[in-house]
């Protein structure tokens with residue numbers, strides 16, 4: 001019998017493993033600091049010669065337990081929690097790239113990540129080339145330069161619903177001696193485990209399905225431990241040569257498969273400090289305890305809504321990878337046989353005004369700038385996130401003026417369909 005537990009058990013029991021007499025529930029260790037009686041032991045902790053807690057910016061037991069659960073769910077060797085998904089993606093890239101470096105990224109990614117990579121990281125001297133998620137191996141490889149350090153994509157992109165061919169992207173990354181980082185926020189490890197398809201590092205905005213109740217903004221980075229940094233030591237000096245800010249310690253030599261996450265903790269968290277509060281990690285953990293129940297329900301409801309919308313006379317198009325006519329249907333079935341996610345985008349016949357009228361008529365389906373929580377919600381980029389743009393500019397940005405993003409929740413499906421139905425009625 002294998003000792004490996006399945007996802008449903010890891011969701012409930014992973015991370016915090018209480019010993020005799022300890023709390024059954026993950027405790028919130030809401031303390032900035034930890035007490036030691038000998039100064040010598042404290043010195044060993046600072047030198048990373050001994051493991052132990054000393055300051056919550058570097059490590060905290062509540063945060064660590066939740067990170068361990070997420071690492072186990074993804075099938076990775078180690079993970080770190082961050083204060084947001086934005087921080088997770090920034091740290092994941094900045095842990096590898098420095099000024100003068102370059103990376104390649106699928107253009108079908110979350111708007112916030114796009115801005116981080118295209119504008120803010122550029123100011124730091126790190127260049128990014130965006131390529132279509134549907135690029136061939138040759139097209140991806142053509143974007144590589146001698147100073148390219150990684151390849152990046154989203155399993156299912158927010159909000160365009162493109163599905164990344166992880167196996168293909170991993171193949172090109174590895175042929176060029178760099179790791180593949182995949183943002184797995186929308187699929188979650190319940191539906192897709194990118195490491196099984198060759199990804200090396202996974203990131204999450206835990207603010208979405210993992211939290212699931214829209215209580216806490218947060219992020220996570222998970223390392224598979226599979227990428228051999230030392231095999232391309234010249235490319236990754238930050239991991240493979242002595243870190244003078246840590247007494248000349250070399251991460252790959254000192255920590256082996258734990259090198260990437262240890263560097264992110266010891267260097268980036270130390271200097272940039274985007275840690276989650278232990279209380280938020282406690283809330284995230286409660287969300288994770290039901291992830292394996294909620295995600296299938298989101299998918300089941302979204303599938304029914306997508307099929308219903310597709311037949312509705314007022315709907316011009318529906319983009320959901322669970323629909324047999326979708327261009328990603330086969331790829332989604334291969335990488336995510338149990339379903340994709342609860343987010344659907346669709347277009348309404350007519351003008352921007354018709355979309356606005358539809359949304360204003362909805363009863364319990366709310367208009368919010370969020371996706372992927374238990375409550376069904378809707379957003380119209382042309383009237384909300386992208387409202388300053390003309391129809392023409394919207395199309396250039398890859399957002400159709402009639403695009404409505406619907407995040408299907410876990411309510412009763414008949415009620416969801418009834419609300420949509422009455423809002424679409426004349």
Ligand SMILES: *Cc1c(COP(=O)(O)O)cnc(C)c1O
Nearest residue numbers: 084085086110158185205207218
């Ligand atoms: C929301 C989101 C992010 C950013 O996460 P925050 O927690 O809002 O900072 C990154 N990637 C994807 C795919 C997202 O949906």
